[in-house]
Amino acid sequence: MRKFLFLSSLALASTLGLAGPASAEEGGQRIATQGNGKGATACMSCHQADGAGLESAGFPRLAGLNPDYLAAQLEAFQTGTRKNPIMTPIAKALSGPERLSVAAYYAAQQAPYKPLSAGVAENARGKALARVGDWRQRDLPACLQCHGPNAAGVGSSFPALAGQHASYIQAQLNAWKQGDRRNDPGGLMKAVADKLDAADIRAVAAYLAVLPAASAVSALSASDSQ
Ligand code: HEC
Ligand code: HEC
Structure with missing residues (x-):
């Protein structure tokens, strides 16, 4: 490619x-x-x-x-x-x-490094959605299952989410719920977004936004990546 x-x-x-x-x-x-x-x-x-x-x-x-x-x-x-x-x-x-x-x-531009903000450690809901999903209650896969370890993205199909702005991540999840974005292959993201409520969307967007973008992943400490 x-x-x-x-x-x-x-x-x-x-x-x-x-x-x-x-x-x-x-x-x-x-x-x-x-x-x-x-x-x-x-x-x-x-x-x-x-x-x-x-x-x-x-x-x-x-x-x-x-x-x-x-x-x-x-x-x-x-x-x-x-x-x-x-x-x-x-x-x-x-x-x-x-x-x-x-x-x-x-x-080709270098993704800017955003320091981990205080409060991310307490965002248990966002972290669980991103890293574990919720199979038991709602057949929901973890975001990182498709978007890659540390949400750094996989190839040309699964975009990086780490370090993306929370406001934008929220807007996209809502766009899928509302049908304004329909370009996802196989409706994969529509299926995910439909299972998230407003509080889930806020929490998971806030969590992903403060993960260091791929070019800064080496700066991620072992405890952050657990
Ligand atoms: C089953 C695979 C899969 C899972 C699980 C998944 N995604 Fe996605 N996601 C995709 C695909 C594929 C795209 C790219 C869609 C496209 O081509 O427009 C995408 C795109 C996105 C985008 C758009 C990014 C951009 O730059 O516009 C956001 C935001 C997003 N996903 C958030 C999430 C969140 C949050 C979760 C977990 C709650 C999640 N995704 C779980 C497959 C997945
Ligand atoms: C007036 C402001 C504005 C200008 C100028 C603008 N954009 Fe955008 N761009 C946006 C907004 C807002 C979004 C988010 C749209 C949405 O929510 O779907 C966006 C989204 C995008 C996306 C999707 C990113 C993703 O992760 O999926 C791409 C690619 C993009 N713009 C490229 C461009 C390019 C290339 C240009 C110049 C030719 C450009 N934009 C000019 C405001 C702008």
């Missing part, structure tokens, strides 16, 4: 009359910082140039997420299997090669 992305980037570079893959990367950076001049506004005005996003506004972190996952989400906004009044028109204004190059740009 990385090879495919690389080849696509080369194709983009030649379409734009630019030389080599470094220029395709610059293409992604240009969209992120200046927009594409055709209706896709600069991504950094919301997601920041380093892809950190913004908790208070519900703008997700894009830094360090899988490039194919990011490109697939842009396509989902474009085709309407994922609905959002802000992102839908922006995604529709991007061409296929632009989606790939801007996804590659943000995937």
